[in-house]
Amino acid sequence: MGAVLYRERLWPARWILVATLLVVPASALVFAPLSWTVGIVVGVVLYIGCVALYLTAGVPVEVTDGTFRAGRARIERRYIAGASAFRGPEATAQRGPHLDARAFLLLRGGVDGLVRVELSDPDDPTPYWLVSTRNPDLLVSKLIGAVASRE
Secondary structure, eight states: OOOEEEEEEEOOOTHHHHHHTTHHHHHHHHHTTTOHHHHHHHHHHHHHHHHHHHHHOOEEEEEESSEEEETTEEEEGGGEEEEEEEOHHHHHHHHTTTOOTTSEEEOOTTOOOEEEEEEOOTTOOOOEEEEEOSOHHHHHHHHHHHHHHHO
């Protein structure tokens, strides 16, 4: 596997936890003709289920001395040609008008930072990866440091 140089978990936006609290009163209203207590209990159980889904929905972004992992996708470090960090309008442009349809995407709403990882594998039709991150400059430094250290 190798030593971990960078690790981050991309969680869904926090407002989702607040919004899913609405399942409690909604369940109470649905079950009100039968029992308010049953409705509230069902709502709390549903909310706990939503929180459990939230906790399992976080995807990893990880750089080791041998690989780069974004979610379920992995690439050997030797195929990374370079990386660039983007925030704000530049990140929006990378996700939109500058996007190549062949690119691998790991995008998360509510995460403004973005890293574009250029690939050098001649057998791979994917020109680059776009990966959401809360720390684009740090991720780029770890990726570029990893690339530079192998040369």
